Amino acid sequence: MTTRESAKASPEQMLYADLLFYGCWASIFIMVITYAIYVSGLISPHIPLDKLPHLWRLPVNDFLHEANAPHGWGWALLLGRGDYLNFLGIALLGAMTIVGFLTLIPAYIRKKDWSFLVIVILEVLALLLAASGILGTGGH
Amino acid sequence: MVRRLREGINACLWAALAGVVASPAWAFAAEAQGAVPEVNKPWWFWPLVLLLFCFVLGIIAVLAGVGGGVLYVPLVSGFFPFHLDFVRGAGLLVALAGALAAGPGLLRRNLANLRLALPVALIASTCAIGGAFLGLALPTNVVQICLGATIVFIAVLLATSKNVERPQVKAQDAIGRALGMYGVYYEESSREVVEWKTHRTLPGLILFIVIGVMAGMFGLGAGWANVPVLNLLMGAPLKVAVGTSKFLLSITDTSAAWVYLNKGCVIPLMAIPSIVGLMLGSFVGVRILAVAKPKIIRYLVIGVLLFSGIKALLKGLGIG
Numbered sequence: 001m002t003t004r005e006s007a008k009a010s011p012e013q014m015l016y017a018d019l020l021f022y023g024c025w026a027s028i029f030i031m032v033i034t035y036a037i038y039v040s041g042l043i044s045p046h047i048p049l050d051k052l053p054h055l056w057r058l059p060v061n062d063f064l065h066e067a068n069a070p071h072g073w074g075w076a077l078l079l080g081r082g083d084y085l086n087f088l089g090i091a092l093l094g095a096m097t098i099v100g101f102l103t104l105i106p107a108y109i110r111k112k113d114w115s116f117l118v119i120v121i122l123e124v125l126a127l128l129l130a131a132s133g134i135l136g137t138g139g140h
Numbered sequence: 141m142v143r144r145l146r147e148g149i150n151a152c153l154w155a156a157l158a159g160v161v162a163s164p165a166w167a168f169a170a171e172a173q174g175a176v177p178e179v180n181k182p183w184w185f186w187p188l189v190l191l192l193f194c195f196v197l198g199i200i201a202v203l204a205g206v207g208g209g210v211l212y213v214p215l216v217s218g219f220f221p222f223h224l225d226f227v228r229g230a231g232l233l234v235a236l237a238g239a240l241a242a243g244p245g246l247l248r249r250n251l252a253n254l255r256l257a258l259p260v261a262l263i264a265s266t267c268a269i270g271g272a273f274l275g276l277a278l279p280t281n282v283v284q285i286c287l288g289a290t291i292v293f294i295a296v297l298l299a300t301s302k303n304v305e306r307p308q309v310k311a312q313d314a315i316g317r318a319l320g321m322y323g324v325y326y327e328e329s330s331r332e333v334v335e336w337k338t339h340r341t342l343p344g345l346i347l348f349i350v351i352g353v354m355a356g357m358f359g360l361g362a363g364w365a366n367v368p369v370l371n372l373l374m375g376a377p378l379k380v381a382v383g384t385s386k387f388l389l390s391i392t393d394t395s396a397a398w399v400y401l402n403k404g405c406v407i408p409l410m411a412i413p414s415i416v417g418l419m420l421g422s423f424v425g426v427r428i429l430a431v432a433k434p435k436i437i438r439y440l441v442i443g444v445l446l447f448s449g450i451k452a453l454l455k456g457l458g459i460g
Contacts, residue, residue: 017247024240071404086408133402
């Protein structure tokens with residue numbers, strides 16, 4: 001018989017939920033702080049703020065060329081600049097799902113749930129592939 | 141006093157909604173008058189407008205029961221000066237942040253179910269990577285035309301689809317059974333424990349290929365497509381379909397967002413006000429939900445979607 005107790009989420013699901021909760025709010029907090037630093041001019045940006053209205057209407061390749069902006073993980077080398085500092089929070093937001101999936105692996109090994117273990121590993125690999133930029137950071 | 145408060149909230153809501161509905165008119169008026177070019181405006185002008193616009197959009201999205209991304213991309217690409225590449229990049233981040241913020245609560249209450257979400261997410265997120273590359277490889281006008289057609293389709297879907305609270309699933313199919321796509325959740329309103337299982341799993345999984353490609357290609361988020369497939373086709377209860385769909389977005393949009401990020405399609409000056417504005421708006425929207433009349437708002441949103449979809453179509457065809 002199904003009881004209210006049986007309707008509770010599994011421990012691995014609860015762990016995933018906790019991780020998403022803290023990770024998501026940490027990344028949004030970081031975004032707000034770094035954005036305030038950026039627009040206040042405390043740290044000078046790589047692309048001058050007053051140049052952006054001329055650039056953001058261009059297709060991305062023209063934008064990168066005109067602004068001498070990096071693609072791929074090139075932003076990591078420019079974290080000392082006000083604009084690229086914002087990528088810390090954005091990258092953390094993008095990393096949360098990958099980290100969440102990694103926490104599921106031990107749980108599925110313990111349960112010997114091999115089909116879901118394979119699904120989780122494949123998902124992590126797909127997300128890592130997308131995040132790595134290996135698939136091509138070239139132009140249009 | 142409660143009545144007065146309710147009237148006040150409704151008045152604010154209508155004013156906010158009028159802002160969003162009227163935004164296309166403002167944009168057209170500005171174009172028609174050959175107004176001062178956007179480049180002559182100070183750098184902070186559009187990010188500030190975007191923050192306020194997204195705040196209102198966040199409220200409207202909650203009340204209309206749609207994701208932020210599906211409203212954000214057509215409206216911002218149609219009526220703001222940013223190139224579609226950056227709008228899609230920001231749109232994915234907006235949808236991702238919203239999904240990640242909602243995910244924990246849904247997972248804890250078992251309304252987002254890992255056993256239902258994971259197999260579907262693997263298909264959708266892998267295809268979203270392909271969709272993102274496809275969207276960035278195609279000429280902008282082609283993407284704009286496809287986006288316009290999709291938005292019009294979404295508006296029609298929102299207007300016509302009738303979700304079923306608890307679909308009848310007589311027998312689970314072999315794939316669903318093998319993947320353990322069944323579960324239990326507690327229904328607060330009726331205080332009962334609801335058991336569910338899926339059927340027609342294979343066609344459902346195949347449709348998630350298309351959903352993934354579209355999510356990546358247009359940066360829309362895909363709740364509008366996830367829910368009908370999970371609910372009407374696969375037979376998941378509406379609450380589980382909505383919860384799992386929101387959680388799914390956090391996975392699908394992560395893969396596509398990384399592609400856009402790596403391609404250089406994220407401008408923090410516009411992306412962060414969009415994310416923060418929409419999230420703040422969503423919180424206010426949830427509070428207003430109790431006293432508002434979401435049905436009328438839903439119809440207005442369908443109207444705005446139709447309008448912005450047609451605008452995107454015309455823009456892609458070089459007419460608008």
